[in-house]
Amino acid sequence: MIPSYSIVVPTVGRPELPALLGSLRIACAGGPEPVDVVVVDDRPFPGPGHEPNPALDLGTDPVPGVRVLRTGGRGPAAARNVGWRSVRTEWVAFLDDDVVVPERWAAALEQDLAVAGPDVAGVQGRIVVPLPTHRPTDFERNTAGLETAAWATADMVYRRAALLTVHGFDERFVRAYREDADLALRVRKAGWELEHGVRFVEHPVRAAAGPLASVRAQAGNADDALLRTLHGRDWRRLTGAGRGRLPWHLATVAAGLTALGGCLAAVGPAARDPRAARTSAVLAGSAWAGLTAAFAARRLAPGPRRGDEGYGPELRRMVLTSVLIPFAAVGRRLQGTWRWRRALGGRVPAWPLPIRAVLFDRDGTLVHDVPYNGDPDAVVPVPGARRVLDGLRADGLRVGVVSNQSAIGRGLLTSARVDAVDERVRRLLGPFDTWQRCPHRPEDECTCRKPEPGLVLRAAAELRMFPAECAVVGDIGSDVGAAVASGARSVLVPTEVTRREELSAAPVVAATLDEVVTLL
Template sequence: MITVVIPTIGRASLAEAIPEGVPVIVVEDTDRRGPAATRNRGWRQAKTPWVVFLDDVVPGEGWPEALTRDLADLPADVGGCQGRIEVPLPRERRPTDAERNTAGLARAEWITADMAYRRAVLEQVGGFDERFPRAYREDADLALRVRQAGFRLVRGERVTRHPVRDDGFWSSVRFQRGNADDALMRRVHGPRWRSLIGAGGLLPRHAVTTALGIGALGIGALGIGALALALAGGRRGALACAAGWAALTARFAWERIAPGPRTPGEVARMAVTSVVIPPAACLHRLRGELRARR
């Protein structure tokens, strides 16, 4: 009835993700085409009515039995069923920015950390869109297309744990690459795509911060920065842009520092990356827009 598909690039924690008692297909992304393409290779090998996708997670105790109960007797109009994701956070201190970002997966909808789909539905909609090269938005895109095809998505009762990893000082900057995939989401699903999946975003504020930074540097040939200088006039305009940039950057940094442990290392990391994230987000979004148009 059920086949589990796990994409991997050879991670050390893979053994913890493999549940016992159900058929499992582990697909290694040897050609680095991304998880969307890897999952497609996996589910197309499956012969069962249901395919369950697991990512970098640890299924809870009794997971196979709970999964069977979740999928049993679901109406034909239900195309998919998501597990309940738990993210273990430290109890002795406030979570870091990276830990809070991972904890957001517990509230996310239709993510492939633990997501079951009818194989027939995957065939009908064509599976994952392989134009999404990262583990980002490819699952939301699939969920939207499944719903657009007339199927419902529901939450089950099985529990899966998603560990928190330390991806390094610059991880939050690297994650801005996902803004390129947001451009494809807009291209495919229209300007309201965020509301359809319940996602927020800071890109408009990042764009203003970046424009003010450009204006503060006096680079008058670059779009909005040039407009800001023209309106305010010369050196006075550059100072005004610098003040605006500093205020928005400080606000962004404090929003990330305040709920965290506020250790010297975490504060330094938030201060530095809060300067880099806005222009990085804008550059990746621009790159994504150009790619989506091609």
């Protein structure tokens, strides 16, 4: 029996995405077809009044059954979580949006899954980076490093049960860096195995994003700080990350700052021993220059040589960035260390994060549903609603409301009348820490109407917490969908309007509001 699988592709709208989807169409025609192909659009949401449907500009739909979900720019870890939580297949294949799969990829994937034992959580595909015939530049060599990256999600298939066990990717990794290594480490700690498969994908080298691309890439050092905080100082060996250059960068920065300090001490009005200060500055400056020159030479050696095309720009780029990279790397590492260790009291909770807020749908969940209600006197709380809310408040949890109110957009009610109903709910059920509503019609294609994630993301931002620290409680599938799309947890409390398919698809179901508290 062929194992069922889905494909999840997070994207930020790269122009390479249509090529990937086109190659998937060919590959899946020659092998087992996926049950779902989910493209997760992780571009930031546009501003009010400028909310186009992203499906319109992601190219054509060459793969049958492709779906587009939106996440609002929360990073690839969050985007992949939204993707795999939206499917129900045994396996989930993650692909980057800038790879191309060969014609036999699906058939090779079938072969990989057929030999995966029950204790195997994931199987990595080989990543091939075709380099140009000339000596590769620093940027091209960095891309080629993907060929030896451990458990890279450019082509990685995971068993959905394993993802459920560890609650997926840690969404605190907001860049496309280290989130896959962290997941692999947690999966293995949970007792699962990871293997390498026979399939492969091709990862073309994109054009460098400006001469300072390698300097901007040092932002990943903040993620290194998070990984070290979560897994200890041995994290590099555990994740197969290899040796880093941070000690050398620290030495370079220390020498540079010492040289600068010596120069200032030698010329300052309060200088006590200018000669000693100058000597210190010269020695430290020489050390800085030597370390910087060695770093630049190391980066230049494998690249274009004098007389080769592109040698001049590469030389200038390497000299400039070799001066800047140590300071950027150390600065980002200090920034990450401060955030993840000092700013949080030295203790960073493991993933998944504990629930700190519960967000309720209004109609049908907290109060009885009266379609398009504009009458405060018609508000009747659901039995036990006040008791549950007061219990959550007493336990230190924040509470809020996330509600679709399309009657405003349809012209059936004014905002003032809905405000009056909302105020009546507050008087009957107590204060709320955040209250978010969507006034749009379904055809407006906004980013806030559930099942879109906008309301939950706004509530989490107002409460100053990660969406993963929130739970959404509602009575229909759109409430669960908004939780999935935003990265929050969900509890469905069915009513007479809940459809059977919504009930079967919900990850967690409670019979009553009182039961919700026991399931959080």
